[in-house]
Amino acid sequence: MKLHFKLAWRNIWRNKRRTLITVSAIVFAVFAAIFLQSVNRGSYEVMIERMVSFNTGFVQIQDYRYKDESSLDNSFYFDEDFHQQILSVDSRITAAVPRIQTFMLAANDVATRGAVIFGIEPELEKNFNDIENYVISGEMITSDDNRVLISNGLANRLQLGVADTLALIGQGRFGMSASGLFEIAGILEHPLRDLDNQSIFMPLREAQYLFSADGYVTGVMIGLDRERSTNSVAQQLKENLGDDELVVYTWPELMPEILELMEMDLATPRLLSLVLYVVIGFGFFGTVLTMTMERLREFGVLMSIGMQRISLAGVVLIETIIISILGALFGMGFAWLILKLIDPIHLYGDAEAVVVEMGFDPVIPMSFAADQFYTQAFFVFLIALVVFTFPLLKILKLNILKAARM
DSSP states (O other), X not given: OHHHHHHXXXXXXXXXXXXXXXXXXXXXXXXXXXXXXXXXXXXXXXXXXXXIIIIIOSEEEEETTTTTSOOGGGOEEOOHHHHHHHHHHOTTEEEEEEEEEEEEEEEOSSOEEEEEEEEEOHHHHHHHHOGGGGEEEEOOOOTTOOOEEEEHHHHHHHTOOTTOEEEEEEEOGGGOEEEEEEEEEEEEOOSSHXXXXXXXXXXXXXXXXXXXXXXXXXXXXXXXXXXXXHHHXXXXXXXXXXXXXXEEEEHXXXXXXXXXXXXXXXXXXXXXXXXXXXXXXXXXXXXHHHHHHHHHHHHHHHHHTTOOHHHXXXXXXXXXXXXXXXXXHHHHHHHHHHHHHXXXXXXXXXXXXXXXXXXXXXXXXXXXXXXXXXXXXXXXXXXXXXXXHHHHHHHHTOOHHXXXXX
């Protein structure tokens, strides 16, 4: 085997041009497959990251009745002891962010709109989702504030600005009346377009007072050090909460429609990937066919001086594996470098206007998920191995006399 490897290594670099052509073909194939996957996944990763940061958390704790009936009546008690209990369950938990959420009517002196009210702990939110970076006018609220943040879309609909007065009318816990006048501290451009048209943020303490829900919240968003820890941390929380009325949901359980939309939308890119793999396979085959025909005389001479067919096939197989591995590795590195250089792709002109009109940012972000790199490289590696069976079969069926005369 050592001798076979040495012969294969020397054969690879004996004809550098041939080797570089083959490796380049594999590099391009790996790059094309990764690029296609990265473009498709990038937008969804940003969407999920924003949904997790601003709406659900990787994991969320709720009252068991809240998911079916999103009412303040189905809230639960949250204090500092419970906060510390959550953080101590698993070292991978980076944050536990309480919220109280409900619907109210928001009004100025002439118009009324439906709004989603979020009672938040500003300091915890800053560390969790950098909410203060989205304030485009005015200032961020504080925990002791009695003012509110209003989303930009809702502010435009109500024609309100910083320092204007906003009226809120709704229902508190157990049917209590909830209404009040609030000064607008700042205007926030919410990263989720749907919520940008209907969101109002106020300090948690003020919201609890408004809704007659002192000490109560409707959910606790859990932040994690990495997304792949979601299921295991959720299981740890389920086992350690010690309250039968509280349930733990992962973000896919809270946003099944997003995952269904992703699966439907990714069907076309997967079909394109399949077509790409077919094109890659035929491209490899053409290259390998040409190189094999060029080497037939070499194969014939080697067998005529006593080299066994199976040994020659083994040498060619080792060459194939080495070239495929080199191509896959260089392809992953090249793809990563190009993606880093172009991330994100900014849209301009008509394309920008269309995307903004649809409610999305005018950029195409790239995905750098590790699995797409090694998965695509592995698929191309397999295609290369399959294609390279042609010279192996050619060797096993080769007529020595005809090949030696070529």
